[in-house]
Amino acid sequence: MRTGMFALALGLLALRLLPVLPPVGWLLVLPVVALMLLPFRTYPLAFFLLGLAWACFSAQRALDDRLTVALDGQTRWLEGRVSGLPQQGNGVVRFELSDSRSRQDRLPQRIRVSWQGGPPVHSGERWRLAVTLKRPSGLLNFHGFDQEAWLLAQRVGATGSVKDGQRLAPARQAWRDGIRQQLLAVDAQGREAGLAALVLGDGSGLAAEDWRILQGTGTVHLLVISGQHIGLLSGLIYALVAGLARYGCWPRRLPWLPWACGLAFAAALAYGLLAGFEVPVQRACVMVGLVLLWRLRFRHLGIWWPLLLALNAVLILEPLASLQPGFWLSFAAVAVLVLAFSGRLGPWRMWQAWTRAQWLIAIGLFPLLLILGLPISLSAPLANLFAVPWISLLVLPLALAGTLLLAVPGLGSGLLWLAGGALDWLFKALALLAGQVPVWMPAEVPVGYWLLSLLGALLLLMPKGIPFRLLGWPLLLLAVFPPRESIPLGQVAVEQLDVGQGLAVVLRTRHHTLLYDAGPRFGDFDIGARVVLPTLRKLGVTQLDLMLLSHADADHAGGAAAVARGLPVKRVVGGETQGLPASLGALACVSGERWEWDGVVFQLWQWADARNGNAKSCVLQVQASGERLLLTGDIDREAERALLTTPLAVPTDWLQVPHHGSRSSSSWPFVQQLAPKAVLISRGRGNGFGHPHPQVLARYQHFGSAIYDSAEQGAIRLRLGAFQAPVMARSQRRFWRTPAIDAYQRPVPAT
Template sequence: MKTGMLALALGLLMLRWLPALPPGGALLAMLVLALMLLPFRSYPLAFFLVGLSWACFSAQRALDDRLQPALDGQTRWVEGRVVGLPQQTVTGVRFELADGRLRKGRLPKRIRVSWHGGPVVNSGERWRLALTLKRPAGLLNFHGVDHEAWLLAQRIGATATVKDGERLAPARNAWRAAVRQRVMAVDAQGREAGLAALVLGDGSGLAPEDWQVLQDTGTVHLLVISGQHIGLLAGLIYGFVAVLARYGCWPQTWPWLPWACGLAFGAALGYGLLAGFGVPVQRACMMVGLVLLWRLRFRHLGLWWPLLLALNGVLVLEPLASLQVGFWLSFAAVAVLLLAFGGRLGPWSVWQAWTRPQWLIAIGLFPVLLVLGLPISLSAPVANLFAVPWISLVVLPLALLGTALLWVPLAGEAVLWLAGGALDGLFKGLALLAGQLPAWVPPEVPLAYWLVSLMGAVVLLLPKGVPFRVLGWPMLLMAVFPPRQWVPHGQVDVVQLDVGQGQALILRTRHHTLLYDAGPRSGPVDLGARVVLPSLKKLGVGQLDMMLLSHADADHAGGAAAVARGLPVKRVVGGETEGLPAFLATQPCTSGERWEWDGVSFELWQWAGGLEGNPRSCVLHVQANGERLLLTGDIDRAAEQAFLASPLAVPTDWLQAPHHGSRSSSSWPFVQRLAPTSVLISRGRSNTFGHPHPQVLERYQALGSRVYDSAEQGAVRLRLGAFVPATVARSERRFWREPLP
């Protein structure tokens, strides 16, 4: 049976790596084959086929529920019900709309809605909204979170922004929203949002600074409800009943063991429902239920059987869970603890049982975090030593007790005030630790080095008596010091990042790095911090020799401050110095300035007649082994006309389309003179500016230029000086990604 369950898990997990889903006929054939194998007792293969076919069928249903292409970009009146917990943001509110109805056409079951400057929206309300609908999409870079996969895993079939709306009916049965409202209304010493995250699993109210502290110290799991919280509550209830029975305080007519198991599982399930029943909570409830069931029947359960059953249970209920980062971290953490605690000849002391799990989890999750592309907290073992017991034994019991007593005048408020103070003290301690040792973003690691590091982590988790266990350390550290991917002399590695309606390009020679524009920033959303800085670190960039900001517009220079705070920058040059942070010490762009790095020549140009804004963009010309790249910022037709009089106006291999392909740029004389072989366009999908303009695309197509559009192809990477085609992020096929146009 265990072999069959393992095969079922492998079949369900295989979905994560499929480039495309098999057609319906193939799925039916797999099911028929699985049934035919059962009489021959070929259980592993039969279970594998059942798991794979079920996962593919479920994924296909989610894909079929996406917004119809004909409705993409259209504004329609939609009636629907608000589900989940709406998230109040600095600029408005985000929520999910279910059961949306149109007069004509079909809508997905769930739509993720953003309402900038909108009113307070409560769970359970019915609204009539004028929505600008979009198919699920997200930024796609070579390193980073795949937002499109996340949306599919949440079964969100469309995103939308609100133009107008009216409330049709008040909330009904929105008990989670009512609890959150009560918790957020109390005085918890400024930590109301943290308590809401701990009690309800709703972290939307936490400030970005708090999330950064949690990430730097590896304690995010403490404020996002996980199996630890569920297991702790179940254990407390079970232990309470056991103690009462031991000292004769439990009614003798009630058998204590069934009651202890039933009440413990009921508490775990109730807390899970309060928290929204996410993947970690599902896994924890299943494992708690299995342990209690076997305990009730006085059977030895073993270590790995509950984890395997919980894994299959979660994936059978939601096969798309394997697309979520939290799924892998949750099960990997439990597997690390089982491997570490299993096979021990003697018990650990209290000190060992407290300290060792933190270090073992840090070692075991290191290769997992690497392959998922997540930051690695160097202070996590130390931070969790005091944070885990503080949350588990002080903050969480007080938060749950205070929430339960909210309907008792003054009692609940007083308890939550104490819980908030305890949580605030923890955050202050974690902030001090994070300031000294922030999270580390490791560079890209080759597959072979990662596999050796994974084996090293497994070896280190084995008991001490295992021979040559010490060799696990150099194996593990191979991923910390991977070989650097050197750019050949005379060539440039160029990456146009996908930053939506903005621009950021990384240019690396053998020993130098230049960043041309730093991505956009709009309110609290800073893509310099979210995309540009992590991408630089993933490429192994330790410092920038130059950050060149074409001009001061927020879509080009908005992320500059975040980049400068995260990496040393030797020199900052800008087409405009006004409007940029003073601490950047920006030097003005000097037309005609030339320099050479590692056999590659660079030259700047700026229109002397440009007074401000787009016409003042600083243009960068790069030449490597005779192959040319021209980065133009947002210059307009007038600046283009002036550029044609410069010695740089020669046929170009790679051209960054001026102003994202705007109609006000890419004039025919400019395009005809440069005659680019390939054109780079950086813009947001379905942007309100209409970039790129159809007439501009026609001009480039008339010359036979190949267009690389970040909105359709994601990030673009090319090797200037090698005369080879570029690679795009969307070329890596995954079933949830729309194929390249």
């Protein structure tokens, strides 16, 4: 039976690897075939097929609930109920609508919307809203966060921005929102938002600096309700009943073990409801329930049995959970602890068990963090060594007790004041640690090296006495120092990142790296920190030889400061130095400057008579083994006319479309004289500027240019000097992604 359960888990997990879902007909055939195989010795295959069929069926339902293509970008009046806890900050209200409906169109069950300058919105209210709807999408880079997968795992069928609305009905049974308002109103020594995150799972009020500290020390799990919090509360209840029974204080007529397990599970469910009972909390409650059931009736089956059952139960309830990194990290952490403690040769003292647990989790999760592309906190073992007991034994009990006793004047608020003070001390200690030991973003590791590092981690998790156990260290370190990609002389590895409505292009020769523009920054949303810097580190870049900022507009230079803080930059050059941060020390673009790196020629140009920011863009031409690339920033038609009189106005293989495809650029003479074989467009999907303009696209099509658009295809890689076809991030097929579009086919006359 255990083999069958393992096969079922593999079938459910196989969904994560599928490039496309099987046709609906196959989803009907697979269960029939599985049932036919059950009576025979091939029953593991039957369980695998059953798991795969159920996972694919559930995923197909989620895909079918997405917004239709016809409604993408359309504004519709709809009605819906606010679910979850709305997030409010920086003048924007973000919330989810459930049970949405429109008089004319079928809408997804869950829609995530934002309302710029909107009124206060509370959970449980019904609203009538005018929403500009969008299909689930997000930035797509080779090494970045996959927003589409995350939205699908949340079963969000559409996103949108609210234009207008009116409240139809007040909130009903919005007790979680009421508790949040009370928590935010008390005096918790400035840590009211942290207590709301700890008690309710609402981290929207945490400042960006708080998130940076938590990520830098690997302690995010302490403020986001996870299995640790659920398990801690149920463990405390279990220990309380067991202690009362041990000292004769528990009623003898009540068997203590069933009552301890039942009360512990009830406490887990209550905390889960308080936290909103989202998928991670459901996963934790399932795991706690199965462990308690194992403790009550099935201890003879071994400790691995409840873990396997919990894995299957979670995936059956929500097969899309495997799309979330938290699913893999939580089960892997439990598996590491089970493997380490069940295989020990002798008893450990409490302090030994606690310190070894932190290091074993760090070693065990290291390969998983690598393959998931997540940053690795080098200070996490030390930080969790004191932060976990501080939160678990002090802050969390005080916060929960204070929340339950808020109705008692002075008592509840006093406990929350103490909890806030304890949490503030913890943040101060973590901030000191994060400043001393920064987070590490490892470079991309080849699959072979990753498999060896996984083998090394498994060896190190084995008990003492296992042969060749110490070989785990050199195998693990292979992933720390992977071989760097060797770029041939005379070639450039070019990657246009998907940064939305902005521009960032990474150019790497064998020994040098240049960054052309650094992506946008709007308020706290800094693409330089979120996309550009992590990509550079994943590519193995340790320093920038040149950061060239075409001009000072926020969509091109907004992320420059974050990049400069994260990596050493030898030289910064800007088309506009006045509008750039003084900390960059940017030098002015010198038109005609020419240099050579590793057999590749670079040349700058800037229109001398330019007056405004776009026209002053610093243009870069790159020549590699006879193949040319021209990066133009946001130059307009007048600047294009001036460029056509320079040596750069020659037939070009690759052209970055000026000003994201704006109608004010890409004039007919410019396109005709450069005659690009392919063009690169960097823009935001559904942007309000109408980029790229249909006439501009038709103009490039008229001259036979292939068009590659970041909004449609994600990040784009090409090898300049090798005369090869580019690679697009969206061409890496996943069942939740819309296939990449190779070129536009729009019947718009060229003018």
